[in-house]
Amino acid sequence: MPFRLLKFALSKEHPEPRMFRQPDRLKSNYDAVIIGGGGHGLAAAYYLARDYDIKNIAVLERGYIGGGNTGRNTTIIRSNYLTPEGVKFYDESVRLWQDLSQDFDLNLFYSNRGHFTLAHTDSSLRTMRWRAEVNKHFGIDSELVDPSEVQKACPMIDMTCGGHAPILGALYHAPGSIARHDAVAWGYGRGADLRGVEIHQQTEVLGIQIESDRVTGIETSHGTISTPRVLCAVAGFTPRILDMVGLRSPIQIHPLQAMVSEPMKPWLDPIIVSGSLHVYVSQTARGELVMGASLDPYELHSTRSTLDFAEGLAAHMLELFPFLSHVKVVRQWAGMADMTPDFAPIMGKTAIEGFYLDAGWGTWGFKATPVCGKTMAYTVANDRNHDLIQDFSLSRFERYELVGEKGAASVGH
Amino acid sequence: MKLMTCPINGSRPISEFFYGGELRSMPDPNMVTDEVWADYVFHRNNAPGIKCEWWCHIPSNSWFIAERNTLTDEIIHTYLWGEVV
């Protein structure tokens, strides 16, 4: 192995196969253009090519694929949401995740851990009971458990949280999982590429051409192309693209930060979330703790990190796990979360013919990558919103028909 | 540590402040259609740029206006509502 590695390093060629091709120039027209080479955009391209035989597609990515929120998130996958619309949608996604590694022939390190959302107050116990009932109604494995179950699954936890936030119970969701985020982007990217989709990295969309309320083309940093259909899947960049087409939305950008510890022996099997303490944490297969907290408190289109965040999160981590006081944080980063007022996404057709939106994914969209790809591919191919996304359209706000997912999405992504 | 200047209390750590959203003018709810009202309540052009925003210094409960670049986080001016810079 070291010899092979040495040969590889010294060789001028790179004989290892690339995950996907790098087309050298844009064509003058495509049947559909997807803005954003994150998981969502690549998944939509994959299903359009695989299920609808639409292959003349370009995915345009200003940086590198998976370099947006897809490669910055804490990878929690679950379906124990609060609203019927949300529960049905995320449940379908969790189902799709089960076969993805096989579909891609690529190991996504999908790891089923079980997911505890801790309750430290009577009012959070009440919301959890409500969530558990909605979940069970839709056949989702979700139940309220008492503190002894938490203690059993996670013996290292301080059940009193330093004496001031005792754990009264938890919402337990057995299907809760984590997965390798980069591999998800690569898997969808390779699958789309194999079916003829072109992935153009380092290609930024600068403008969108519209004639009588219909999309006709796109201006990019590498020239102009014509296309009748554009899917915008750019997460934290959504307001900038909406500005190009003159649409207004409630999407506001806030940084969401996360950090990771040095690796340790495995001691934390489940995913632990505490809304009251603003913490969620899981341990990766390499032994690092991946930790996150709530959003930064004000609008900002930036991926800068702050010391305030690291200090605050570390303090709360120590309330739950005092024995970690000597463990070091090795890395900290941020993504730009595209937040909506009801903590539900904005998906589907818009007032502009041929302009489709997959946005408003805020802090919770990684788990939805497969189902977003599927439903957006259907929507773009048929020019009709897929049944599962009917309630998520941009026009719901002018109809005052919000989805109300905050109780299940605000901290525990 | 990021600092912000409260027009009354001077330069303070940003963690002492609360963000109150963009400064906008409210249409008269009795005079406009439901759609116009919904547009006011929900919709914005949230592309990055220099914005006028409401902020509050929490310990002293002082509300004021900040002009801030939402791309770079540079705070350009802070002043009390009604003051001219």
Ligand SMILES: Cc1cc2nc3c(=O)[nH]c(=O)nc-3n(C[C@H](O)[C@H](O)[C@H](O)COP(=O)(O)OP(=O)(O)OC[C@H]3O[C@@H](n4cnc5c(N)ncnc54)[C@H](O)[C@@H]3O)c2cc1C
């Ligand atoms: C710290 C953090 C933790 C999170 N934790 C979780 C979690 O535990 N579970 C969960 O389900 N979700 C989580 N999320 C949310 C999740 O990461 C996102 O909702 C999801 O990854 C969005 O995927 P996407 O493909 O839509 O966007 P992205 O991956 O951001 O892709 C959008 C792409 O569009 C590109 N782009 C933007 N503008 C242009 C342009 N003009 N031209 C060309 N390309 C452009 C960008 O470069 C980017 O690569 C978290 C997010 C963050 C930041």
